[in-house]
Structures are given as C-alpha cells and as structure tokens.
Amino acid sequence: MTLFEKIVARQIPANIIQEDDDFIVFHDINPQAPVHVLVVPKRPIPRLSHAKEEDAKLLGQLLLKAREIAKSLGIADSGFRVVINSGPDAGQQVPHLHLHLLGGRPLAWPPG
Numbered sequence: 252m253t254l255f256e257k258i259v260a261r262q263i264p265a266n267i268i269q270e271d272d273d274f275i276v277f278h279d280i281n282p283q284a285p286v287h288v289l290v291v292p293k294r295p296i297p298r299l300s301h302a303k304e305e306d307a308k309l310l311g312q313l314l315l316k317a318r319e320i321a322k323s324l325g326i327a328d329s330g331f332r333v334v335i336n337s338g339p340d341a342g343q344q345v346p347h348l349h350l351h352l353l354g355g356r357p358l359a360w361p362p363g
C-alpha cells in the first residue's frame with residue numbers, strides 16, 4: 252500500500268478536509284504555504300507519466316476538485332497554484348499521483 256492508501260485506510264493519521272468515492276483531500280504535513288493541501292485520487296496511479304488515456308476523466312476531475320477546494324478554503328480569488336510532481340527530477344516523494352494546492356501568499360516564480 253502507498254502512504255496515501257494508508258491514509259485512506261486510516262492506518263496513518265491525516266488532517267482530512269474531504270473524502271468521496273474517488274478522492275481524498277487533506278492538509279500537507281509539511282506545508283509550504285498558508286494553504287497547502289493534497290488532492291489525491293484514491294486509485295493509485297504511481298505518477299503522472301504513468302497515466303493512460305482511460306484516466307482522462309479522473310485527471311479532469313482532479314483539477315475540478317482542486318478548484319472546488321480552493322473556493323472552499325477562500326483562495327480562489329487571491330490565487331493559487333497547483334503542482335504535480337512526477338518522478339525523481341521533480342522530487343516526487345510519494346509514488347501515488349497527487350496534486351498540491353498551494354495559496355494564501357504570493358508564490359514566487361520560477362519554482363526551484
């Protein structure tokens with residue numbers, strides 16, 4: 252099981268914001284901004300580069316979920332960033348596709 256599957260199974264604690272059949276959303280344990288939330292599809296695709304054509308609906312829903320959570324956390328108007336790390340050069344730590352939603356302060360660009 253991946254770390255995030257263990258969070259879904261409540262084997263590891265997390266500060267969960269929302270859960271439905273397809274996604275779990277929780278606060279990142281090591282926040283890089285005032286709002287730093289992870290939106291995680293429950294189906295464990297290891298990384299974005301492993302996604303397939305049949306994952307198109309899920310990937311679209313992932314972005315819409317990020318939009319919904321940004322609205323609910325009050326950062327839709329001030330602005331936010333979504334990040335998906337895929338693979339070693341991106342520093343992906345958890346091999347289970349997830350989206351970082353960051354906001355609540357001005358975010359520098361380019362990222363490191």
Ligand code: AMP
Nearest residue numbers: 263265278279280281336342343344345
């Ligand atoms: P990534 O580097 O894109 O794989 O991101 C993994 C993220 O998971 C990091 O930002 C971690 O801080 C976060 N993380 C690791 N363990 C936990 C946990 N138990 N609860 C919440 N976030 C976690």
